[in-house]
Amino acid sequence: MGSTTKHFRTCNLCEAMCGIEITLEDNAITSIKGDPQDSFSRGHICPKALALKDLYEDPDRIRAPMEKVNGQWRELSWEQALDKVTARITSLQAEHGNDALGVYLGNPNVHNTGSLLMSGGMLRALKTRNKFSATSVDQLPHHIVSWKLFGHQLRIPVPDIDNSDYFLMFGANPLASNGSIMSVADVKQRLKDVRKRGKVVVVDPRRTLTADMADAHHFVRPGTDVLVLLAMLHVLFAEGLVSTGNLAKHLDQGPMSLADSFSEYTPERVAPLTGMSADLIRSLVRDFCAAKAPVMYGRLGVSVQEFGTLSQYLIMLFNILTGRLDSVGGLMFAKPAVDILAQSGRGNMGRFHSRVRGLPEFNGELPVATLAEEITTPGAGQIKGMLLMAGNPVLSTPNGEQLDRAFKGLDLLVAIDFYINESSRHADFILPPVSPLEREHYDVIFNVLAVRNNARYAEALFPRKANARHDWEILLGLRDRLQPARGLKDKLGRQLLRRAGPSGLLALLLRQGPYGGGLNLFKGLSLAKLKKSPHGIDLGALKPALPGALFHRDRKIHLEAEFFLNDVARVEAKFFNSSTAPDQLLLIGRRDVRSNNSWLHNSHRLVKGKDRCTALINPLDAQRLAIADGDLVRVTSRVGSVELAAHISDEMMLGVISIPHGWGHNLSGTQWQTAQDHAGVSVNDLTDEMQIDELSGNAVLNGVPVTLSLVAATAALSA
Ligand SMILES: Nc1nc2c(c(=O)[nH]1)N[C@H]1C(S)=C(S)[C@@H](COP(=O)(O)OP(=O)(O)OC[C@H]3O[C@@H](n4cnc5c(=O)[nH]c(N)nc54)[C@H](O)[C@@H]3O)O[C@H]1N2
Numbered sequence: 001m002g003s004t005t006k007h008f009r010t011c012n013l014c015e016a017m018c019g020i021e022i023t024l025e026d027n028a029i030t031s032i033k034g035d036p037q038d039s040f041s042r043g044h045i046c047p048k049a050l051a052l053k054d055l056y057e058d059p060d061r062i063r064a065p066m067e068k069v070n071g072q073w074r075e076l077s078w079e080q081a082l083d084k085v086t087a088r089i090t091s092l093q094a095e096h097g098n099d100a101l102g103v104y105l106g107n108p109n110v111h112n113t114g115s116l117l118m119s120g121g122m123l124r125a126l127k128t129r130n131k132f133s134a135t136s137v138d139q140l141p142h143h144i145v146s147w148k149l150f151g152h153q154l155r156i157p158v159p160d161i162d163n164s165d166y167f168l169m170f171g172a173n174p175l176a177s178n179g180s181i182m183s184v185a186d187v188k189q190r191l192k193d194v195r196k197r198g199k200v201v202v203v204d205p206r207r208t209l210t211a212d213m214a215d216a217h218h219f220v221r222p223g224t225d226v227l228v229l230l231a232m233l234h235v236l237f238a239e240g241l242v243s244t245g246n247l248a249k250h251l252d253q254g255p256m257s258l259a260d261s262f263s264e265y266t267p268e269r270v271a272p273l274t275g276m277s278a279d280l281i282r283s284l285v286r287d288f289c290a291a292k293a294p295v296m297y298g299r300l301g302v303s304v305q306e307f308g309t310l311s312q313y314l315i316m317l318f319n320i321l322t323g324r325l326d327s328v329g330g331l332m333f334a335k336p337a338v339d340i341l342a343q344s345g346r347g348n349m350g351r352f353h354s355r356v357r358g359l360p361e362f363n364g365e366l367p368v369a370t371l372a373e374e375i376t377t378p379g380a381g382q383i384k385g386m387l388l389m390a391g392n393p394v395l396s397t398p399n400g401e402q403l404d405r406a407f408k409g410l411d412l413l414v415a416i417d418f419y420i421n422e423s424s425r426h427a428d429f430i431l432p433p434v435s436p437l438e439r440e441h442y443d444v445i446f447n448v449l450a451v452r453n454n455a456r457y458a459e460a461l462f463p464r465k466a467n468a469r470h471d472w473e474i475l476l477g478l479r480d481r482l483q484p485a486r487g488l489k490d491k492l493g494r495q496l497l498r499r500a501g502p503s504g505l506l507a508l509l510l511r512q513g514p515y516g517g518g519l520n521l522f523k524g525l526s527l528a529k530l531k532k533s534p535h536g537i538d539l540g541a542l543k544p545a546l547p548g549a550l551f552h553r554d555r556k557i558h559l560e561a562e563f564f565l566n567d568v569a570r571v572e573a574k575f576f577n578s579s580t581a582p583d584q585l586l587l588i589g590r591r592d593v594r595s596n597n598s599w600l601h602n603s604h605r606l607v608k609g610k611d612r613c614t615a616l617i618n619p620l621d622a623q624r625l626a627i628a629d630g631d632l633v634r635v636t637s638r639v640g641s642v643e644l645a646a647h648i649s650d651e652m653m654l655g656v657i658s659i660p661h662g663w664g665h666n667l668s669g670t671q672w673q674t675a676q677d678h679a680g681v682s683v684n685d686l687t688d689e690m691q692i693d694e695l696s697g698n699a700v701l702n703g704v705p706v707t708l709s710l711v712a713a714t715a716a717l718s719a
């Protein structure tokens, strides 16, 4: 008889932090289930959790460092690989300057405890200003709003979903995404509970799964949320509904002076542009204000549009002016056990600008929409080499095709990744870390954004093999070579850090954190206690946290009207002084619960079945263009065109088309067999790198103008 063991941990694949129970028989995974005893997720799980097993077992996963020589991959030892990469980076920077090396950090870094806690020194050792990340195709507006208003880019409040009775949601589909900037496992049940107390209302150009279960769903024309929000603030002032309540004492200025900014934006004026009637906009405000514990939440659909930052500001302002920030059932600040805010930069903006287009840095990073031109435009400071860490920007950033060509022309590309993806296929070196189950896990970031305070830690399920490396070990290995220790103290410090590893740092941070015992080793939350609590420790509901949560020296919320509301001039120019071509459709994205950005398509169980990379269009648009369900259509934008099957559905707003991102696995040289069989096309071959939210530099991925035409009818295709 073989041995059966159970292992409990949190799934690190998305922001929901589900507790899972993994069963091992003779050291092989036989099941992954939701852990009903988990203090946070109460047994919830989604189909992606099983991909953790697939990732671990995947024969396509790279397990040894590799170098491409004359177009052929060959394996290296870790010593050889790290030495060679260091030599190449050093000579590149010696010849062309430090900024000639660009870095791109992808999304999985924030789901990786070791990378989060240990990468700082390595990034500094690279001495380059050309740092980019997935932040600027995602949540950059949220950081800017929190940095300006609360004094720290990570001081982001989240909906207190468990106590809310009116949940007004713009541009989010948590039933597919499992929640974002709102870590909330089991979101479906939690939204059902909101409905029992009151209402869930969704504003989205598509009737999504979330919209389907809501009390009301309203179509909005992509990219016009800013107009709806300006009008909602207009109504708030015009109808005397501003009521900051307890928040008043925390504001740096009286809010009534802001009224003028919204005076022009009557619901009647914006209605024809947004597709939402004036009556509807008024009723949204009135219903919100009539509820006991309402909250307004806006997420990715709002962030990645032309007025993403202004829109996120207006959502925050609306919550503030109705007294819904730091209030039970409103937007609240979490109190995580690891106070990562104390350990990280508060934010900074515009200290330098990108070389070619002059876009501002935020927190030391430049907008990724400018990456390709920084590689292809000659001159001092041109990027000649790239380090990709857990990212796939060819599929995930605007005008991916152009970036793909740019990567091809680089002198050096190094990827820290366990797959050869559409971006790392151009690499000279691949440095593969272990897969998620081979490392310890604690959610350092997502507990900052959790709807309930809690702490969970899991050790590696499988110890890493002797010839494998953790991400953090790769990073330290490169750092030690690029910037050798200076003096004995530095040397000892580095040895200590390496020996401590992520869990050593975590133990310290938990002790120093708000629930830790500090110097008293017998008191408070500690790593040892977490190790003895496989289902995690619940640290209670979110609690009001002002003014302590604020980082500004005066301990006030800064309304920063000038910085944000100056952008209204751009709104005026865009919507009221220009016209759009009549035959254009607006393109938006979409997420599916069985997909995760660009990288889980190598798991057969997640990609099998119906093709999910389709163009969703409204029946009337289809009729006008003589397109039938299943027909092959061509979608064209300023930057490119793609061909894929159309799927006709009245879940789409008229004039809007939706294509999911993360597909397009038909490029040669990648190393994922299954994904290639379910290739799809990349929507980011349509999104436009020149279309950005000018206030932040964030990419515009929703509301991209495209045209649509029939390539071949299904009948012809099957003939
Ligand atoms: N059009 C459109 N584009 C979008 C979006 C959209 O909605 N529409 N969404 C955007 C958003 S929100 C995001 S976050 C980005 C994501 O964009 P990226 O972060 O660029 O891409 P991912 O698809 O997450 O690719 C992650 C890579 O990391 C590797 N990886 C996974 N785990 C680890 C690990 O632990 N260590 C290392 N070293 N590597 C690992 C995977 O193998 C994969 O190759 O895409 C953005 N792009």
Ligand SMILES: Nc1nc2c(c(=O)[nH]1)N[C@H]1C(S)=C(S)[C@@H](COP(=O)(O)OP(=O)(O)OC[C@H]3O[C@@H](n4cnc5c(=O)[nH]c(N)nc54)[C@H](O)[C@@H]3O)O[C@H]1N2
Residues within 6 Å of the ligand: 014, 015, 107, 138, 170, 171, 172, 173, 174, 176, 177, 178, 179, 180, 203, 204, 205, 206, 208, 220, 221, 222, 223, 224, 225, 299, 300, 301, 302, 305, 588, 589, 590, 591, 592, 593, 594, 595, 596, 597, 702, 703
């Ligand atoms: N299954 C799955 N889960 C994921 C991911 C994944 O790829 N797959 N990715 C993870 C990541 S990195 C992130 S950042 C989160 C994102 O999580 P969410 O913020 O929930 O993002 P989406 O599911 O893309 O939902 C965005 C919604 O915005 C709508 N939308 C598009 N344009 C507009 C617009 O102009 N106005 C309005 N009001 N709405 C608009 C879209 O139709 C869509 O329903 O999901 C995470 N979770």
Ligand code: SF4
Residues within 6 Å of the ligand: 011, 012, 013, 014, 015, 016, 017, 018, 044, 045, 046, 047, 048, 049, 178
């Ligand atoms: S929702 Fe799915 S992918 Fe996200 S943490 Fe839970 S099980 Fe993992």
Ligand SMILES: [Mo]
Residues within 6 Å of the ligand: 107, 138
């Ligand atoms: Mo994201």
